[in-house]
Amino acid sequence: MAIISPCNNLVQITQSGNIGEKVKTIEIITMKSLKSLFSLFKDSSLTKEEYQSIHQKLQKQYGSESDPWGFNLEKAMKSLKRTYPIYKGYFQARLFGKENVQDKPYIIISNHTGQIAIDGMLITTAFATELEKPRVVRALVERFFSTLPFVGTWVNEGGGVLGDRHNCQHLLKRNQSVLVFPEGVKGIAKSTPDYYQLQHFTRGFFRMALTGQVDILPVCVIGAEEFYPYVYQAKGIAKLLSLPALPLSPNLIPLPSPVDIYIGKPYTIPKGLCADATDQVIDEHIKVLKDQISDMIKSGLEKRREFYFNKRPK
Amino acid sequence: MNAKKNQKTKSILIIGMSGGLAKITTKKILDKFPHAEICGVDSRNLDTTNYPENVNFIQMKYTRGNFEKLFREKKFDTVFHLARMSHSSANPMITVSKRLDLNLMGTRRILDLSLKFNVKRIIILSTYHVYGALPENPVYLKEDSALKASIKYPELRDVVEMDQMATSWMWKNKEAIETVILRPCNVIGPRLNNTITEYLTANYAPIGIDFNPMFQFIHEEDMSNVLCQSIESISPGIYNVAHPETIPLREAKKITSDGGIPTLLFALEKIGKIIKQVWTFPDYLIHYLMYPCIIDSSPLFNQLSEDFQFTSRQALEDLKSIED
Secondary structure, eight states: OEEETTTTTEEEEEEEESSSHHHHHHHHHHHHHHHHHHHHHHHTSSOHHHHHHHHHHHHHOOOOSOOOTOOOOOHHHHHHHHHHHHIIIISOEEOOOGGOSSSSSSEEEEOSSSSSSHHHHHHHHHHSSSSSSSSEEEEEEHHHTTTSSTTHHHHTTOOOOOOOOHHHHHHHTTOOOOOOOOTHHHHHSSOGGGTOOOOOOOOOHHHHHHHHHHHHEEEEEEEEGSSSSSOOHHHHHHHHTTTTTOOOOOSSOOOOOOOOOEEEEOOOOOOTTTTOOOOHHHHHHHHHHHHHHHHHHHHHHHHOOOOOOOOOOO | OOHHHHHHHEEEEESTTHHHHHHHHHHHHHHOOOOEEEEEEEESSSOOOTSSEEEEEEOOOHHHHHHHHHHHHOSSSSEEEEOOSSSSSSTTOOOOHHHHHHIIIIIHHHHHHHHHTTTTTTEEEOGGGGGGOOTTTSSSSSSTSSSOOOHHOOOGHHHHHHHHHHHHHHTTTTOOOEEEEEEESSEEOOTTHHHHHHHHOOTSSEEESSSOOOEOOOHHHHHHHHHTTTTTOSSSSEEEOOOOOOHHHHHHHHHSSOOOOEHHHHHHHHHHHTTTTOOOOOOOHHHHHOOOOOOOOOHTTTTTSOOOOOOHHHHHHHHHHHHO
């Protein structure tokens, strides 16, 4: 019998003799786990001072009114209050490479992992809370999200934007940083054997960076694949139900795998390169970026913290 | 002297004169061109007691014969086509075929007659609804964006077709006649009685708890100003009309009414079909309460001689103050 204790990410195995004792032990461990989970969420919340400081800094940049995409700072801050304990407490997230972020807009690209786009939430939380000058990263989201009741509105109010080239260009013009997952659904919807393997990068983000003349900031997330350690992608059923993906996993709730987020060195957009350059020319630059993220994944996997379900890439 | 001469020569036809927007626009035209000869026509009744002598109202059926007689006798130099029949079901007796006849065939007749009788400029009031409210809409739909409304909502087919017909007609006859097509966002104001104004001011209207799209509003005064400026100041072409300020629908509803009925909009669409007999809210508008349709009107702003008086928020507040 295995019980996952979210406070220290250990798997405890009861080894008691009779069934009655086993059940009792399980109950005690479960209660302890719930208590420690509760205290963990409480302990890892933002203090009032931290919250106010972030709020003030963000308000200077974004104001209090909703923007045309539906982002509303007041509502986003309320969401942040709830998501920060998940970020810091449950996933024990750490951010590395803060020194690579300057005070200017970027197109942020990242590997896409974790089956349900929690990585996007973790990256946006990291940029909003851990940088000296916090910022709301505008994540470009799959069209499917906009059709979902409650979720679509929540995503928009928190800064998410429909993944569309026009939206991206308008946001860059407003000096906002945009988060793109160049692998798209193929990246997040991987089955277990493909974990930590980068999928094909689409070219749109690079062309948008060229149009907006902004640098690209590569990011890599380590630990999110283990939220759902065993996954089978039911592609056929997903197609029938018109869903972007249908991951089947024994656990419904993501496991508390510790997450490390690495920010790489920014990739400066080559001068004189036109946004309508041929795919061949664009692909050369994308390869460099993909290799950079791939190296970050390798090094991140070597340095990561222990977790029972840790996976190694092929 | 020249200005005075110009004022005297203006002969303007306003089709759909009984509508709230037409009435406000007429007053603005008279302020700008006091000597203009204005002929207003409508199939509905109109109280003309407050208008000066140079405003002539004719109640008539929108038939080819009636229009032909009018164009032949009056020699208009500017025509306002504001008579698009909406789907608000204000009159449930209006059948789809009647609507199609007025919006499509009627518009065609007006365009052809304008060309035949040497009208200098025709101004056509379309709507931003032609773009459709779709989850995949980017923010800021430009005038050249695809008109997708009719793909999802067959009941908007005539509105889209009317817009497309006017657009192709405009390019075809650009040497002979100047055409301005306006696609305004939600026009609201205390003197208007359209679906969105009714929705905003009604306390029993559904308000989504599951969706909260951004909206743009334009005040009736600003819209009528744009119509008025279309006579001379705006170059021929197609223009979105909206204030750049956007506002979430729930917030807009909070400003204009004491509240609404919290509703799951995704379920309402299905329920609406069942209770259609007692509830006249158009089906397609439910999607406009769920998904964004934000338009970019910068090309128009580049041509206007004066800024809008009201932001979206101020327009909503004005609507509320009149309600109070």
